Amino acid sequence: xxxxxxxxxxxxxxxxxxxxxxxxxxxxxxxxxxxxxxxxxxxxxxxxxxxxxxxxxxxxxxxxxxxxxxxxxxxxxxxxxxxxxxxxxxxxxxxxxxxxxxxxxxxxxxxxxxxxxxxxxxxxxxxxxxxxxxxxxxxxxxxxxxxxxxxxxxxxxxxxxxxxxxxxxxxxxxxxxxxxxxxxxxxxxxxxxxxxxxxxxxxxxxxxxxxxxxxxxxxxxxxxxxxxxxxxxxxxxxxxxxxxxxxxxxxx
Amino acid sequence: xxxxxxxxxxxxxxxxxxxxxxxxxxxxxxxxxxxxxxxxxxxxxxxxxxxxxxxxxxxxxxxxxxxxxxxxxxxxxxxxxxxxxxxxxxxxxxxxxxxxxxxxxxxxxxxxxxxxxxxxxxxxxxxxxxxxxxxxxxxxxxxxxxxxxxxxxxxxxxxxxxxxxxxxxxxxxxxxxxxxxxxxxxxxxxxxxxxxxxxxxxxxxxxxxxxxxxxxxxxxxxxxxxxxxxxxxxxxxxxxxxxxxxxxxxxx
DNA sequence: AAATATCTTTCTTTCGAAAATATGACATGC
DNA sequence: GCATGTCATATTTTCGAAAGAAAGATATTT
Numbered sequence: 353x354x355x356x357x358x359x360x361x362x363x364x365x366x367x368x369x370x371x372x373x374x375x376x377x378x379x380x381x382x383x384x385x386x387x388x389x390x391x392x393x394x395x396x397x398x399x400x401x402x403x404x405x406x407x408x409x410x411x412x413x414x415x416x417x418x419x420x421x422x423x424x425x426x427x428x429x430x431x432x433x434x435x436x437x438x439x440x441x442x443x444x445x446x447x448x449x450x451x452x453x454x455x456x457x458x459x460x461x462x463x464x465x466x467x468x469x470x471x472x473x474x475x476x477x478x479x480x481x482x483x484x485x486x487x488x489x490x491x492x493x494x495x496x497x498x499x500x501x502x503x504x505x506x507x508x509x510x511x512x513x514x515x516x517x518x519x520x521x522x523x524x525x526x527x528x529x530x531x532x533x534x535x536x537x538x539x540x541x542x543x544x545x546x547x548x549x550x551x552x553x554x555x556x557x558x559x560x561x562x563x564x565x566x567x568x569x570x571x572x573x574x575x576x577x578x579x580x581x582x583x584x585x586x587x588x589x590x591x592x593x594x595x596x597x598x599x600x601x602x603x604x
Numbered sequence: 605x606x607x608x609x610x611x612x613x614x615x616x617x618x619x620x621x622x623x624x625x626x627x628x629x630x631x632x633x634x635x636x637x638x639x640x641x642x643x644x645x646x647x648x649x650x651x652x653x654x655x656x657x658x659x660x661x662x663x664x665x666x667x668x669x670x671x672x673x674x675x676x677x678x679x680x681x682x683x684x685x686x687x688x689x690x691x692x693x694x695x696x697x698x699x700x701x702x703x704x705x706x707x708x709x710x711x712x713x714x715x716x717x718x719x720x721x722x723x724x725x726x727x728x729x730x731x732x733x734x735x736x737x738x739x740x741x742x743x744x745x746x747x748x749x750x751x752x753x754x755x756x757x758x759x760x761x762x763x764x765x766x767x768x769x770x771x772x773x774x775x776x777x778x779x780x781x782x783x784x785x786x787x788x789x790x791x792x793x794x795x796x797x798x799x800x801x802x803x804x805x806x807x808x809x810x811x812x813x814x815x816x817x818x819x820x821x822x823x824x825x826x827x828x829x830x831x832x833x834x835x836x837x838x839x840x841x842x843x844x845x846x847x848x849x850x851x852x853x854x855x856x
Numbered sequence: 857a858a859a860t861a862t863c864t865t866t867c868t869t870t871c872g873a874a875a876a877t878a879t880g881a882c883a884t885g886c
Numbered sequence: 887g888c889a890t891g892t893c894a895t896a897t898t899t900t901c902g903a904a905a906g907a908a909a910g911a912t913a914t915t916t
Contacts, residue, residue: 672900
């Protein structure tokens with residue numbers, strides 16, 4: 353018997369609530385589920401950069417057939433996480449220091465402009481969203497610091513809240529494109545940032561929480577130039593550390 | 605008998621030259637060919653905005669099967685030319701004045717930054733490329749003006765050279781991402797621009813060729829601020845005209 | 857008549873196999 | 887020994903059909 357649908361059992365006691373998450377993370381189609389899982393695994397380094405992504409392997413790993421996998425890989429290709437050559441299949445997009453800096457500087461260009469516009473147009477809801485996102489992020493950071501280390505699930509939660517905070521800053525820029533490009537570049541840079549978090553100094557020589565707080569405060573005070581400068585410095589500082597890490601353990 | 609491959613007859617008298625264009629425009633796979641043809645047809649307005657793209661229809665129109673079509677549609681979705689809702693298929697992305705302006709302003713942000721960097725880093729080859737692209741564009745523009753109207757093939761040639769010119773300006777920006785984003789936004793704005801060219805005033809109240817020449821001259825003279833201002837004004841002027849056109853013939 | 861349930865039709869999504877290509881090993885000729 | 891051609895295998899790409907969901911039509915109940 354085949355099992356096509358991810359979302360099953362609608363006729364049961366449960367109401368047909370679209371928000372309920374199933375095992376695939378709420379995806380309505382297998383292709384969507386494959387997209388999310390593949391992206392997650394690439395960013396997390398489950399597949400090493402430049403590694404070929406053989407369809408047979410993916411088929412077994414995810415229990416899916418060719419079609420949804422190919423759809424997912426095609427989408428990831430346009431997002432620069434997957435590389436492909438005609439008739440030679442797919443592979444994880446390679447990494448390099450140059451690409452990392454390109455992603456970083458492009459992100460700075462996009463997000464700084466988006467932040468300026470958000471500061472110009474932001475309303476009370478926008479401010480509340482920033483404060484809330486910062487607080488949620490801060491809680492998770494403290495939890496990590498208290499526990500010393502961090503588990504996989506907690507790392508995912510931390511990363512989600514980190515992205516939510518940075519997105520909350522720019523969400524009122526009134527440009528769908530700026531937000532989408534920023535989201536995409538977040539994932540690209542995340543790929544470089546995550547490996548450095550794994551094998552790293554516990555008490556870093558850097559107070560990331562403070563940087564976030566300063567960005568938030570300048571933003572809420574509507575000091576555009578200062579907020580933008582802090583944001584750019586924040587990203588460049590991270591990338592400098594990542595670069596140093598990559599030079600020690602190159603082409604991981 | 606099935607015919608899978610686009611590129612056939614390699615064993616014949618012809619050398620195996622990868623640059624030779626076949627009927628699919630040099631695509632090595634059917635999925636790639638489907639991607640190009642679909643994009644072309646969407647931009648050219650063969651499919652109206654918001655129109656559902658039924659797979660059965662596309663299958664007949666392009667003589668392809670589901671798989672390559674779905675791959676193409678998935679890629680076009682991440683490029684904002686196609687919209688999709690899970691289990692409800694694909695449709696042409698809708699158009700609106702707001703979206704047009706968002707695409708325009710984002711493009712200005714990206715291309716102005718890329719132009720500044722190109723001016724900073726450009727070498728002799730870069731300058732030669734700009735001059736060559738401008739000349740090729742100019743020839744085609746004069747050809748159009750001389751003939752009065754323009755055929756479909758000539759319009760495609762004109763658009764290609766137009767894109768080539770604008771790309772030549774920014775090609776030395778040393779950022780793959782800026783160039784890729786600019787390419788994508790070019791296609792998005794092209795969608796809005798093309799319909800206005802079809803039903804339009806012959807001798808427009810605007811000398812586009814002159815605008816191009818001024819942009820080129822400021823660029824070659826390395827006057828960054830002026831070049832960037834001219835480029836932005838160039839794009840905004842076009843979009844203003846497109847907006848006027850759309851308000852007369854809304855939601856075409 | 858209105859609301860609800862059931863059926864039909866239409867379309868999307870997924871699968872598994874078939875076809876085509878690339879890759880690498882092996883043999884052959886120079 | 888080196889280049890060239892041929893064959894076997896691994897992999898991608900494509901197809902056609904089957905399964906599953908959505909939308910609309912029809913029947914049934916209140």
